[in-house]
Amino acid sequence: MNSIYDITYTVFGFKEIPSGIIRGVLKKEIGKELIERILKGIHKQEAKVLKFLIHKVYAGCDCWKDREWILIAISDVFKKHMSSKYPAPNGIAPLLEIVGTIVRGCEAPIKMDYKALLSVAIFPLHNEDQIFQDEIPVISAFHEELVYVLIGYVSKEPSMSPAIIKKLLQMWPKSNSKKEILFLQELEKLLEYLPAPTFNTIATPFLDRLCSCIRHPHFLVAERALQFFKNDYFLSLSREHSPTMVPAVLPSLLDSSHWNPSVNKFAASVVEILEGQDRVVFERAAKGYWEKGDRHTKDWKGATERRLKEMDPARGKAVEEEIGVQVPQKIQGIGYYSLVFGQLLGNGSYSSVRYAKVIQPGTMPSTWPEVAVKIVEKSFIKAQDYQNNIARELQILAKLSHPNIVSLNSVFETEEKIFMVMEYAEKGDLHGWIYNLGSLAEETAKFLIGEVICGLEVVHLNGIIFGDLKPENILIHKTGHVKLTDFGSSLFEKELVDWNKEEYHVERAKEELNRKMNASNQPKSNESPEKKKIVHGTAAYVAPEIILGEKPSKESDLWSLGCVFYQCLAGKTPVWAEEEAQLHQKIVKFSDQRTFPKHFSPEAIDLTDKLMQKDPLNRLGASQQFLNLKSHPFFNGLVWENLNMQEAPIIKKGTIEPKKHKKWSRRQFSTLLAPLPESYTFAEDKFSLPIIPELPQ
Structure with missing residues (x-):
């Protein structure tokens, strides 16, 4: 057919x-x-x-x-x-x-x-x-x-x-x-x-619905409603119609006592936006709010500030206090005006990464150092309570120093953003290579996975669980060598000493709707990860014990390593399903149902099998026995000593042809970073039919 x-x-x-x-x-x-x-x-x-x-x-x-x-x-x-x-x-x-x-x-x-x-x-x-x-x-x-x-x-x-x-x-x-x-x-x-002049014709039903959604018990509905205030045209409507907008919306914002702290923080930031748009209208509306019913007080300014402080306990703190870590500057004196920014390298849900050069006065621009700058929106880390993760990521990058781990050169900030100046990997990430080639030759995978193992070994020796090992987080330097990056989901092993499985399931239940939605899977609490114990990663690479609520471990990273290795050779992850719940079920059952493509060598099958054992302690390399992992027959011929000093081989295409239309070939967001659905853009690759001109009737 x-x-x-x-x-x-x-x-x-x-x-x-x-x-x-x-x-x-x-x-x-x-x-x-x-x-x-x-x-x-x-x-x-x-x-x-x-x-x-x-x-x-x-x-x-x-x-x-x-x-x-x-x-x-x-x-x-x-x-x-x-x-x-x-x-x-x-x-x-x-x-x-x-x-x-x-x-x-x-x-x-x-x-x-x-x-x-x-x-x-x-x-x-x-x-x-x-x-x-x-x-x-x-x-x-x-x-x-x-x-x-x-x-x-x-x-x-x-x-x-x-x-x-x-x-x-x-x-x-x-x-x-x-x-x-x-x-x-x-x-x-x-x-x-x-048309802006017609807003008043829809104002009453629209604002009633918007306020109802802001007060919605489901945090994703509340967050999606609050996101209207990030839309430039909506903000212009809000400014133009502030006498109508502010009195209608402000009570729902100040009443915010959502079970999810990030909703309250987001609401507090919207209050600040409305105050900045028209202070006279805002003060009149705030005064009216505090003079009603049981709230009655003459000190409406103080009451508003106290309420905002309740909604956002971190309100007014300096970013240095929120992050709580200092990173030595490897490129001295670097700041915003020391950089010349170039193309966008990538986007996440809370940050973007741009190519840049560090200005060196008196020298030719072609000789200036190349860097990748991760730009973090302060509004995000504040609204999503992401300070602990940023602090931990910076601590880890400052602590680790290895040729197979991306280096952090400097950190600085402006009023709205944090800039993390990092080592630049000219050849992109491993996902891009698999996506474009379809799969990798075994000799290529041997070298690349070998260097991933070298970097991962150093991570583990420093008492750190990587937490989100996947092709998107494996960069390829211009020399062809591997660089592990993105420690936003990582944990220090000592943080998990008092792990409580029952507590994990209680906290996980609160996020269950979030996981099932094709929407944001952001962290949603002002409790630190030391208290929450919510583990984040990317669904297709998460180990079965984590899905079952067990404590994450270094052995969990070995499962993820097995997934990445399999994907290098097969062009797709070993387990895949459209729905996350179904994917989790398949991961848990994978050890009992695994099959391998015909082109896999016996050594590749054995390595995958031993990395992806259901029992974490049975995985090859468990208990930090990386020597056993390096001694596997698949890596025969690889000279481990100073591997990163050797000339990297050319990346060669494998047996599998590119299948770019497959959903599993797209970039995968970690649970921590998956954004709310983006606004529809009606991209040409989806809506490709040409417009049909009208005929006279």
Whole structure:
């Protein structure tokens, strides 16, 4: 079937073939059947072809009458989906993309036929209340495409924004927090197209809903609502309409007594934003808040400051106190104005990494030292209570000195950011090499994993558990040698002396919703890791004992090492599943169900098997016996002494071809760093169909 559709797709994809020929082949009756077929949960390749064909037929119609039946057929499919007891939501997404290209081709003002489609077929899709496992709403399968359509309407005719936003607010989910997060994302996107003068027409229902979400018991809903105040256009609306906005929102912010401290801290930072926008309006609103009911006090300024201090105990502390560690400067006198910044090297949920050069007066720029600068947002480490992790990361980097561990050259700060000046690895990370090559040759893996072992040995000898060993955290220097990086998830072994398994499960239960969501998995408490004992890592590389609630250990890093080694040769992790809960189940059972690709050598199979033993103490290299690990037959011929001083071999491609479309080939966020869903950007690689210009009716 796939080959037939590939041929169809290729033939009909030629620009030289007129759409009229396709219309001649795909008659009206056949076209309706194809549109219906999309709803039946067909193969992805077939859906891709059908989407393309339906789009091309519609675009090739030379009169409105020929196009009308396609819109009616699509509308009927949406209605059928909503009335079905067992919906096939994956078929809705491609049809919505087609509708999005049609709407974007409309002339303003948009004609009634298209507006009727909006009210009759598009909006009702928001009422989809069915859920997948783990309470994930079915609408999540096509929500981005749904928003893509709505943005098409409001971008063509912004005056439609108030009515669309009001309708969305009326359809707000009652009991599904994950669906509420999707609606908040959609609402924020729609607000970006709202003409500022029309804000007052939606102010009451919008602010009521926003405040309700800020007070929501589910911390992710509350955080997503507070994130509106990071949107530049929303902040401009807030400034322009501060007499309406501030009195409505301030009580919900000052009332914040959420069980999750990070929500309270985030709310406190929003209070500061509102105060800075219009001090007169803010003071009037704050005074009114404190004069009501049991809160009555004349000292409203003092009461506001005390409340903010309760919400954010670290309020007013210097960053040096929050971090609590000093790092010797290896490049003396380095600061913000000592650097010339270049390209972005990478992004995380709380930081970015940029290439830079250190200015050396009197010398040619080509000779200036190259560095990588990790830029940490202070607002994040404050709101997410990440100070302990930053402090620990800096302590570890200052403590460790080894050719296979990235070196920290300097740390400095500005008012809003912390800058960590680090060693630059010109050849990127191991994930990038596996992603681009598909897999690595065994002789390449032997050298690279050998150097990872050398670096990991030093980490362990210093009483440190790496905690997040994965290809993304293994850098390749321009010399071809390995550098371990990112100790944000690391722990000192001594911190876990009083580990309590029951306490771990209690704390983990508080984060359970967070783990199951396609959303942020941030640390959410102002308790230090010494008290919380919540372990963070990247799901596909986490050892089974950690999933079961046991104490993390150096042996847990050996399991992760086995995963990385396997991925080097196979191009993917040894265990994978779309849902994290299912992934965890597979990891726990992996020792009983493991299989290996045919191209693995017997030595590679044996090494993987011995690193990924279910019992941590049975893993090769356990109890810091790295000599046993280095003596494994897979590493025969590797000269361990001064390995990092030897010339690095060329990185060679392995047996597996690149499979970039696979989800497991994408970069994996650690549990600690996985961000809330980013705002939809409607990237061209996802929404690739061209816009269809409107025809006169």
